[in-house]
């Protein structure tokens with residue numbers, strides 16, 4: 001049996017690893033659900049910073065980028081051509097409120113943004129635009145609402161045959177825009193290359209194997225509930241299951257060694273593993289992560305129980321928070337931690353979070369000292 005990074009994990013755990021490949025969904029101009037290597041949407045502020053301070057970073061977005069500009073920025077900023085902003089080519093003006101429509105009315109010759117090729121479309125034509133149009137509307141507080149097709153969901157997002165024809169003739173296109181429009185890109189801070197995503201998956205898989213008692217825990221689960229595993233495993237005996245476990249683990253270790261993913265000093269520095277026994281810990285509270293927690297469902301507060309809520313106690317945590325232009329979804333910046341700790345961390349770095357917690361404790365009269373140094 002050929003194995004990969006998740007062969008022997010329960011479906012629940014495998015899903016957890018695979019979800020790390022997905023960028024978050026967004027409303028309006030953001031894509032609904034997508035791989036992290038998709039084209040990104042960045043703010044003018046981020047674009048300007050990168051363009052002026054680190055232009056090579058812009059080319060690291062393998063599937064390109066598009067800059068969203070606020071109407072106010074567009075009409076009051078005279079320096080946009082100095083930083084190579086071209087509406088319809090690498091940027092669009094994004095209207096989100098009735099106030100903006102009133103105070104900064106769009107130019108009459110602007111066309112609404114539409115996507116022609118998704119950024120992972122293998123039918124892309126070289127030098128052919130992947131999108132055209134200068135403006136997108138996602139204004140929900142007017143009567144009626146003013147929302148571009150690209151910002152709509154469901155049937156409302158479909159272009160008519162006539163609209164498609166109009167785009168083809170206006171922009172002299174070889175291929176018309178897609179009939180169904182669904183956002184133009186992902187949040188820039190979620191971006192990650194395919195290659196790095198694969199390394200992340202293997203490193204996270206390794207960390208699961210490194211949890212104390214994982215082999216016995218999964219073997220027991222397999223005996224009790226073979227349906228929790230991939231269908232290829234279900235007909236196997238317990239003995240065979242344990243052999244496949246070892247084979248998968250060896251495969252993961254081999255891949256990780258080959259790709260430099262097992263630097264224990266580094267993993268311990270970021271707080272993904274304990275420096276005494278190299279087993280996974282939560283990067284915030286530094287307590288061990290256990291096999292049970294990985295699979296057990298979080299207990300729900302009384303009165304707030306939801307039958308379909310089956311969140312496990314473990315979440316994926318970023319040590320340095322995701323930031324525009326920083327590519328922080330990468331190996332040696334991710335660890336398995338507690339869901340509660342992850343909620344406390346929100347979108348901050350671990351260091352920042354710890355400092356915040358110290359202030360909270362001090363505010364409550366505790367004396368905080370650090371006996372680790």
Ligand SMILES: [Zn+2]
Pocket residue numbers: 282283284285286287337338341
């Ligand atoms: Zn924790």
